[in-house]
Structure formats: C-alpha cells, structure tokens
Amino acid sequence: MSEKVKYYLHFKGGLYKYIGVSKYTEDPSKELVIYQAMYGERGLWARPKEMFFSNVERDGYSGPRFAEISEKEALARMNALPREATKIDIDDWELSGGGGNGLSYNHKKDDSIILKMNKASLPREHTEREFQKSQSLHGMGISCPEVKDFVTDGKRYGLIIEKVKEKKSFAKIISEDPGQLETIAKEFARRAKELHRVRCDNGLFPSYRENFLEHLSQSKVLSGKEKRILRDALDSMENAVTCIHGDLTPGNIIRAGEKDYWIDLGEVTYGDPDIDFGNMMFICNYVPVKLVDYLYHISREQFRKFVETYAQEYFGERWGTKELNEKLHYVLLLKAGSSVLKRPASAILYKPLISGHMRRYRILNAIMNVLVTRP
Numbered sequence: 576m577s578e579k580v581k582y583y584l585h586f587k588g589g590l591y592k593y594i595g596v597s598k599y600t601e602d603p604s605k606e607l608v609i610y611q612a613m614y615g616e617r618g619l620w621a622r623p624k625e626m627f628f629s630n631v632e633r634d635g636y637s638g639p640r641f642a643e644i645s646e647k648e649a650l651a652r653m654n655a656l657p658r659e660a661t662k663i664d665i666d667d668w669e670l671s672g673g674g675g676n677g678l679s680y681n682h683k684k685d686d687s688i689i690l691k692m693n694k695a696s697l698p699r700e701h702t703e704r705e706f707q708k709s710q711s712l713h714g715m716g717i718s719c720p721e722v723k724d725f726v727t728d729g730k731r732y733g734l735i736i737e738k739v740k741e742k743k744s745f746a747k748i749i750s751e752d753p754g755q756l757e758t759i760a761k762e763f764a765r766r767a768k769e770l771h772r773v774r775c776d777n778g779l780f781p782s783y784r785e786n787f788l789e790h791l792s793q794s795k796v797l798s799g800k801e802k803r804i805l806r807d808a809l810d811s812m813e814n815a816v817t818c819i820h821g822d823l824t825p826g827n828i829i830r831a832g833e834k835d836y837w838i839d840l841g842e843v844t845y846g847d848p849d850i851d852f853g854n855m856m857f858i859c860n861y862v863p864v865k866l867v868d869y870l871y872h873i874s875r876e877q878f879r880k881f882v883e884t885y886a887q888e889y890f891g892e893r894w895g896t897k898e899l900n901e902k903l904h905y906v907l908l909l910k911a912g913s914s915v916l917k918r919p920a921s922a923i924l925y926k927p928l929i930s931g932h933m934r935r936y937r938i939l940n941a942i943m944n945v946l947v948t949r950p
Contacts, residue, residue: 582649583610583641586631588779590614590652591641596624613653635814642774648714652779660699660727663690663735677733688723692733702732705841709734711779712840717770717818719837739836745825749881750872760881763825764888766835771848775818783819783846784809787909790916797915797922801929805912808905812847819844823851824858825881826871849902852889853910855882856903861911861928 581593590613599605608627611619631640644652668680668690677693693702702725709722721737745763749756787809791802820827821842829836858867859879867875886894893899911928914921 582613582644582646584644586633586636586638586640586642590649591620592649593641593643594619597621613649636816638816648711648716650714652711652714660703660725660732663726663728665692665728677731681738687738688735689738690726690733690735692728692731695731697732699727699732701841702734706734707779708843709840712775712818712837712843715773715775717773717837718835719840739829739831742829742831742836744827744829746871746873748830749825749877753873753877756877756881757884759825760884761888762835763828763881764885766828766837767820767823767848767851767885767889770818770820770837771851773818774816775843775845780818781844783844783850784812784814786844787913787916791912794916794919796919797912797926797929801912801926804929805908808908808912811902811905812850812909815847816845817848819846819848819851821851821854823854824871850906850909852886852903853906855885856907857910857914858882861925 583591583593585591591610592613594609594611597607597609599607606624607621608624609619609621610627611617627641629640630638665680667683669683670678671681671689672679676697677691680690680692682688682690706722706725709719712719713721720739722734723737724735726733726735743751745759749759788806791797791805794802797805820837820840821844822839827837827839829838855878859875859882864875867873867878871878873881890899908929911925914925915929
C-alpha cells in the first residue's frame with residue numbers, strides 16, 4: 576500500500592482518508608481499498624476496489640459512491656467538526672454596527688479581524704452551524720471571508736472573521752453609481768453561476784427539499800390545502816446536488832478591489848439552483864417598498880431592473896420561455912412558503928400568495944407599505 580494518501584467523500588456525506596489498495600491473501604487477484612473514517616473513532620475499513628469506485632443510484636442521487644476531494648477541502652471539513660466555543664472578552668472589541676441577527680465589532684488592537692456576535696436568543700447550534708458551513712465553503716474554493724473561530728462571551732455566540740477592507744456590497748455600489756447597475760447585475764449572474772456549480776451534498780449542508788418538507792410537516796399556520804400546493808411546487812424542482820445560497824441578493828456579495836466575496840452563508844443548502852432566483856423575484860414583487868429601500872439602498876424599480884438584467888445573463892435562452900415561466904411560478908410559491916415557515920407571523924401577508932387570493936394580498940401589502948418604516 577504505497578499509494579499517495581487521498582481524501583474521498585462518501586455519497587451519504589462521510590469523509591474518509593484513502594490509504595491504498597491491498598491484495599487479499601487467500602485470493603491475490605482480489606483487490607481491496609483500505610480507507611479510514613475522519614470522524615468518530617476513525618476506524619479502518621476495507622471495500623472491494625470495484626465497489627469503492629462504482630456509481631450508485633439511490634434516493635434521487637446518481638453518481639460516484641466515493642468522490643475524491645482536495646486535501647485543502649478535506650482539512651476544512653475536519654476543522655468544521657463540532658467543537659467548543661473559544662471564550663473571549665468583549666471589552667477587547669469595539670461596536671461597529673448591527674443587523675437583524677446581532678452586532679458586529681472591530682478588534683481594538685488587531686485590524687485584520689472582525690467579530691460578528693449573534694443575539695442571545697439565537698441558540699449555540701445556529702452559530703456553530705454557520706461556522707462549520709463557512710469553513711467548509713472556504714475549503715471548497717468558494718470566495719468568502721475566512722471564518723477564524725467560533726466564540727462566546729458567556730451569553731452570546733459569534734464568529735471571528737477575516738476583515739475585508741474597503742469593501743462595498745453590490746447593492747451599495749449601485750446606490751452610489753446607478754450607471755453601473757447593468758454591469759454589476761451581469762457580474763452577479765456570473766458569480767451565481769459559479770456558486771451553483773459547486774457540489775455540496777456532503778453531509779454538512781442539508782438538502783433544500785428535505786429541509787423544506789421537515790418544516791412544512793411541523794407548520795401549524797398552513798392549511799392542508801396550502802401544504803399540498805407547496806409539495807406540488809417542490810416536486811417540480813430538480814434533485815440537484817449543488818449549492819443554493821438561500822439568501823441570494825446584491826446585498827450578500829461584497830467587492831474589495833478586484834475580488835468579490837459571498838457573505839451570509841448560514842442558509843446554504845443543496846438542490847435546484849433555480850430556487851435561488853425566487854428570493855429576488857419575491858423581493859421585487861412582494862416585500863414592502865420601504866423595506867427594500869432600507870435593506871438595499873436602492874428603489875424597487877432599480878431592484879427590478881437589476882433582477883431583469885441578472886435573469887437575462889443567468890438564464891440565457893431559457894429566459895422568457897414558457898417552460899421556465901411555469902417553473903418560476905413554483906419557485907415563487909416555495910419562497911412564499913419558506914417565508915411563512917421561518918416567520919409564522921408573516922402568514923397573514925404571504926398565505927394569500929400560496930392559496931391564490933391576490934386581491935386580499937394586495938390590500939394587506941398596501942397596508943404594510945404604509946406601516947413599515949424600518950425592519
């Protein structure tokens with residue numbers, strides 16, 4: 576067994592170190608792959624060579640039983656395994672801003688890092704999962720700020736992250752120079768295509784389909800009819816195994832110099848990449864106007880123009896076809912359903928979209944546009 580050590584992902588998500596090929600003493604013509612689990616007790620395993628390198632078809636997956644990955648990605652995945660949070664002294668940090676989920680800080684002495692501290696109501700598991708996902712995505716070659724550590728101040732959990740200096744989100748660039756809208760939208764589409772080509776069904780990232788169905792089964796605000804509509808919409812999606820950002824907007828990609836970085840990657844799943852477009856369609860048409868202005872610093876009309884340009888670049892010849900239009904109808908239903916599942920309080924506004932009661936929705940949305948002055 577003199578072969579170079581390699582790393583492989585099992586199709587169910589386990590990470591293994593490939594040690595080499597051994598011959599069976601009782602029958603030297605039979606070759607066995609020897610490999611070691613990189614989790615749990617790290618046991619050694621042997622499997623017939625032809626089986627190790629075979630393809631499988633199971634539960635919607637079709638592909639290799641074991642897929643080789645780079646050493647860099649393997650190390651990132653190992654670093655992303657569950658761990659204790661490092662205790663920090665919040666007095667070493669200076670408050671720099673805030674958002675929906677918590678606060679951000681600059682280190683008083685180290686200008687190369689920032690602290691993103693989630694609010695105390697978010698459980699440890701939420702932040703730990705974001706840490707694990709970010710570590711894995713960085714190791715997979717996706718351009719995102721490096722997450723250095725998973726930390727706690729004793730009450731809250733947070734992440735220490737590489738500080739990207741002199742950065743601006745794509746939305747901010749457009750707000751400051753509307754003349755760049757078309758260029759930025761096309762670049763955003765190209766970045767999204769790159770992201771959507773990355774395979775991430777590795778056991779760390781959940782399946783969009785399975786995640787959606789789990790939350791749907793637990794919902795107490797959706798009727799049986801509404802749940803059936805959403806299941807039908809889900810069934811129209813492809814069983815893909817590549818990344819879905821989960822919150823794809825021009826506010827969640829930043830530019831520093833000539834390099835772009837994806838941010839807010841805590842919602843990454845795998846599945847049909849067209850699902851990501853539903854987020855921007857939803858914002859264009861159904862999020863209150865004042866909220867769009869507050870979050871992205873551009874008008875709804877600018878946002879719509881951005882999305883239209885993005886779509887033409889991203890979908891190419893598919894854009895405007897009957898087939899895609901029908902699919903995007905279901906994508907939009909899934910986004911409305913996802914909003915209700917994550918925030919049951921939004922059911923009064925978005926349930927009419929699912930059931931098709933558009934007149935009722937328009938009345939409620941008009942009221943919300945008057946009421947909403949800030950998120």
